[in-house]
Amino acid sequence: EAQVTQNPRYLITVTGKKLTVTCSQNMNHEYMSWYRQDPGLGLRQIYYSMNVEVTDKGDVPEGYKVSRKEKRNFPLILESPSPNQTSLYFCASSTYRGGNQPQHFGDGTRLSIL
Amino acid sequence: DQQVKQNSPSLSVQEGRISILNCDYTNSMFDYFLWYKKYPAEGPTFLISISSIKDKNEDGRFTVFLNKSAKHLSLHIVPSQPGDSAVYFCAASAGANSKLTFGKGITLSVRP
Numbered sequence: 001e002a003q004v005t006q007n008p009r010y011l012i013t014v015t016g017k018k019l020t021v022t023c024s025q026n027m028n029h030e031y032m033s034w035y036r037q038d039p040g041l042g043l044r045q046i047y048y049s050m051n052v053e054v055t056d057k058g059d060v061p062e063g064y065k066v067s068r069k070e071k072r073n074f075p076l077i078l079e080s081p082s083p084n085q086t087s088l089y090f091c092a093s094s095t096y097r098g099g100n101q102p103q104h105f106g107d108g109t110r111l112s113i114l
Numbered sequence: 115d116q117q118v119k120q121n122s123p124s125l126s127v128q129e130g131r132i133s134i135l136n137c138d139y140t141n142s143m144f145d146y147f148l149w150y151k152k153y154p155a156e157g158p159t160f161l162i163s164i165s166s167i168k169d170k171n172e173d174g175r176f177t178v179f180l181n182k183s184a185k186h187l188s189l190h191i192v193p194s195q196p197g198d199s200a201v202y203f204c205a206a207s208a209g210a211n212s213k214l215t216f217g218k219g220i221t222l223s224v225r226p
Contacts, residue, residue: 004157035216042120042218043158043203058213090157098207098214100146100165105157 002027006091006106013081014114021076021109023091029104031097032074033058034066036087037108043090049074050097081113117141118206120217129226133191137204137217140185144206148214149178149189152201161202162189194224 004025013019025032033048035058045058049068063085065077074093078085088110092103119138127133137147145166150158164171164178164187171178177190191198204217 040218043216045213048213092157096210098146098210098212100148100163101210102148102160102163103214105150105159107155107157 002104004091004093004104004106006089006109008109009107010110012112012114015082016080019078019081019111021078021089021091021111023074023076023106024072025074025091025093025104026072027093027104028071029093029095030071031095032068032091032093033103034064034074034076035090035092036060037090038087046076046089048097078111081111083113086111086113116218117144118204118215118217120202120204120220122220123218124221124223126223126225127194129196129224130193133189133194133198133222133224135189135191135202135204135220135222137187137189138185139187139206141206141208141215142185143208143212144215145209146207147178147180147187148205148207149176150203150205150216151198152203152219158203191222194222196224196226198222199224 034046035043047066049055091106094101094103148163149161151161152158180187201219203219
């Protein structure tokens, strides 16, 4: 089954404690990205990757890091989480960055930073 | 600057009636438009798309209309069903190598 898998689904942690949200896709997609969804703000892109070892900032990259060492994996790293990073996070993958290629989303990770 | 706008945060319709979800955009370079549906505790899923060379695309109960001169698109769901109750995101891009820009979403409630 074609899917994007995120882990963990839920996490409550404290300010400053480094955390990583993993993302894996099994569709051999070149393009992967991370979004955050906040009330009244919709989906905003954090980082994206056009291919292995190629990553770039999205609209709201501050406080986040990513890596793309393998095609299937695209982890999101919060080195020093802060309460304003409390949000619902989605990983997505697709063949291309834009156009009419639908992006496939994971089921989301709800992070609470206390 | 919000380039994709979904100005109505919510819509409630009766089962069997038509649902019309609206979306406006400001960037004239956008040439692909997509609609995603999102249920609680799930990620968004692709619903239907349209390119700027068309003004209508239909898939079963779902039809998207594009009015380029007005920079407006709409998603019609006919007939609406309770299972259509979800958040709907409008998204747009300006070509295959351009990022996807999302609207804020609209919550559709279909009453039985």
